Amino acid sequence: xxxxxxxxxxxxxxxxxxxxxxxxxxxxxxxxxxxxxxxxxxxxxxxxxxxxxxxxxxxxxxxxxxxxxxxxxxxxxxxxxxxxxxxx
Numbered sequence: 186x187x188x189x190x191x192x193x194x195x196x197x198x199x200x201x202x203x204x205x206x207x208x209x210x211x212x213x214x215x216x217x218x219x220x221x222x223x224x225x226x227x228x229x230x231x232x233x234x235x236x237x238x239x240x241x242x243x244x245x246x247x248x249x250x251x252x253x254x255x256x257x258x259x260x261x262x263x264x265x266x267x268x269x270x271x272x273x
Contacts, residue, residue, distance in 0.1 A: 192247055195223035202226065206234070 193201070200216060203226070207215060215221065231238055250258075260267060
């Protein structure tokens with residue numbers, strides 16, 4: 186888990202989760218899909234495996250703001266435009 190957020194990237198999370206959900210022979214095929222989105226995987230997990238989404242409790246362990254939070258907060262307070270890159 187990289188600093189400053191100390192949480193895995195969406196791709197790292199998807200890779201780790203899918204290792205336990207799909208046959209080994211299919212994992213690389215699925216991970217190589219350009220249209221693979223974190224949100225879609227989460228929705229599928231919710232629908233078929235974890236209706237109460239207990240796996241997301243992992244994020245409750247992060248309870249302190251990091252450098253990115255402070256940077257964005259200061260930018261917002263300075264009336265800067267905040268934009269996030271989107272996946273293709």
